[in-house]
Amino acid sequence: MxxxxxxxxxxxxxxxxxxxxxxxxxxxxxxxxxxxxxxxxxxxxxxxxxxxxxxxxxxxxxxxxxxxxxxxxxxxxxxxxxxxxxxxxxEERRIGVHTVSLSLSTGFTTHWMMPRMAAFKIQFPAVDLRFQLIMGALAGPIDDVDLGMRFVQGSDDRHEATFVMPEILIPICSPDYKNSHGIGGMEQAADTTINLSDAEPNWSSLFSAANGEEMTNSMIFSDYAIVVQAALLGQGVALGWLNVVGHWLRAGTLVPAGEHLMQTNRRCHLSRLRDKPKRPIVTEVRDWIISELTEDAMAVDRLYPGLGLVPHNW
Missing domain, CATH: 1.10.10.10 (Winged helix-like DNA-binding domain superfamily/Winged helix DNA-binding domain)
Structure with missing residues (x-):
């Protein structure tokens, strides 16, 4: 000094x-x-x-x-x-409340975190969450938050990354849409894909290749939360990231549009900056999120064994 x-x-x-x-x-x-x-x-x-x-x-x-x-x-x-x-x-020690900041997609926050907020508050009554939201594909620095969900290969010099699950994509739709459009055997084919504007691969091509059906219409949104919401409302077939839509698949509100998935070489992690002090409460929140996501994957595997998720082998 x-x-x-x-x-x-x-x-x-x-x-x-x-x-x-x-x-x-x-x-x-x-x-x-x-x-x-x-x-x-x-x-x-x-x-x-x-x-x-x-x-x-x-x-x-x-x-x-x-x-x-x-x-x-x-x-x-x-x-x-x-x-x-x-x-x-x-300040948190003085008032007895911890703040944990998370960098997440709007899709994950809307369709995975929000349905679990009551359970989260039971588990962590003295924790306030703050969200840095990303509308499209997960990307960007995590300098100003405690944890960021990113698809990366692992830790690096600046970040400590804890593995969550592989990147797994499943064509999804509502049960009513699947039944009314005959996906998987009835006479009327699925006709609409719901797309994320900056997503790779091409969702329509993936679904067509997996199911032998040509999609004639598409809706394109820049926010993945809206993509999933449109699928929930029965507007068409969307491609679902398992880490986002696992809750709805587990609940039966969304269903796989056929027994097909794609696993990429990317891996979902919860990352933190090494320079930040390692607060125990951040580790506890991270471990809770990973545990809940794993439970979702196990439940989806039990409901739809034909998908071949095998989460115990990740």
């Missing part, structure tokens, strides 16, 4: 630098800090003079970090995040 105090003109310079780097603009940083842009510029210049190195390149449109500036910004961001986590934990 003594060396750091000597290397910096003041702690305010770190706060000012962090805001300027985060916004890429002195005026926006000034608004965040409730000071003038000139004050931000002076503080950054003072820090650069003290370190004898440029931290930004200036332009009319804003500022960009130099290589040295990026090194400092990354370190400060990790440090500030750790301080915020510590302050949050202190």
């Amino acid at each position: 003594t060396n750091m105090r000597r290397a910096l003109p003041s702690m305010n310079s770190l706060f000012t630098f962090e805001a300027a780097a985060r916004f890429g603009n002195f005026s926006k940083a000034a608004g965040d800090l409730n000071v003038t842009p000139a004050a931000v510029s002076r503080m950054v210049s003072r820090l650069e003079e003290h370190l004898d190195i440029a931290l930004f390149t200036r332009s009319a449109g804003g500022v960009l970090l130099t290589e040295s500036g990026r090194v400092l910004f990354d370190a400060i961001s990790r440090g500030f995040s750790g301080i915020e986590d510590a302050l949050r934990e202190i």
Whole structure:
């Protein structure tokens, strides 16, 4: 700490630098800090003079970090995040309530988490959940949350990833749609697919290849929660990610549109940043989610053995 105090003109310079780097603009940083842009510029210049190195390149449109500036910004961001986590934990201990933040798809949150919220509150009465929601395919950083659900191969230098299940996709529809359209043997073929706009593979092609039926119509949405909702309402056949639709398959509200599934080489994980303090409550929530998802898969396997899920072999 003594060396750091000597290397910096003041702690305010770190706060000012962090805001300027985060916004890429002195005026926006000034608004965040409730000071003038000139004050931000002076503080950054003072820090650069003290370190004898440029931290930004200036332009009319804003500022960009130099290589040295990026090194400092990354370190400060990790440090500030750790301080915020510590302050949050202190406050949680004081009031007896824990906050756990999750980065999830809107589909998973709507169709898996929400039906389980009562059970979650029984299991974790002192936990408040906060959600960072992703409308389309799961992607993006998990810097600002405790846990993020992502399809990745495993842990890396920055993330600790806990395996949930393989990526498994099953064509799904409502029981009424399956019966009325004769999927699996009656005379009238399924005619509509419900698609996610940025999904791979092509859902219509997968269903047609699996069932020998050509789909003549399609509905396309950018939000997977709506895709599943449309299937629940009997609007057509959708491709269901098992980790999202397992609850509805288990309940019988959705059914497989034929005995076919596709397992990709991607694997669903719940990931956390290694730099974040490892809070026991986050581990407990993670393990509860994985346990519930595993129970869903086991139940679906018992209901539809022809799918060949075999979750005990994952």
